[in-house]
Amino acid sequence: MAQQVTKRDLESVVKRINMAAGMPLTPYTKSGGKYIANIGNYHLDWAYGGVKLSRMSSAGGGTSDPLYSGYTTKRELYNMLHAFVNGMEAQEMDERNAKYK
Numbered sequence: 001m002a003q004q005v006t007k008r009d010l011e012s013v014v015k016r017i018n019m020a021a022g023m024p025l026t027p028y029t030k031s032g033g034k035y036i037a038n039i040g041n042y043h044l045d046w047a048y049g050g051v052k053l054s055r056m057s058s059a060g061g062g063t064s065d066p067l068y069s070g071y072t073t074k075r076e077l078y079n080m081l082h083a084f085v086n087g088m089e090a091q092e093m094d095e096r097n098a099k100y101k
Contacts, residue, residue: 005074010044010051013081017042017053021086027056037061051077053084 018025024038039055045054045063050071054063067080 002075005078007044007074010074010078010081013078013085014042014053015038015045016086017088020085020092029063042066045071047071053077053081 007032008069015025017023018041021040021042022028023040023042025041027038027041027043029038030036031094037059041056043056045052045053050069051074052065052069053067055066056062057064067075067077067084069080072080
C-alpha cells in the first residue's frame with residue numbers, strides 16, 4: 001500500500017520548485033506592517049477539499065495555476081509536482097551542459 005502524502009511532503013517539493021526557479025520561498029513578505037506579494041513564488045492553495053499549485057503573478061496577490069490542474073488530491077498533486085520539478089532540473093542540467101560544448 002502506498003504511503004499517505006502529507007502537507008509537509010507537498011511543501012517540501014514546492015520548496016524545491018522555488019529553489020530551482022530562483023524564486024522567493026514564501027508568497028508574502030511583511031514590510032512595515034504590510035504584506036507584500038513575492039511575485040513568482042510557487043505555493044500551495046487549498047480549497048474544496050483539494051489542493052493545487054499556485055504561482056504569485058501580481059503585486060496585488062493574484063495567482064495563476066501553472067499545472068492547469070485545478071484542485072485535486074494530495075497524491076495526484078504530489079506526482080504532478082515531482083514531474084514539474086524534475087523537468088525544471090533537467091532543463092537546468094541541459095543548459096549547464098550546453099555551456100561546455
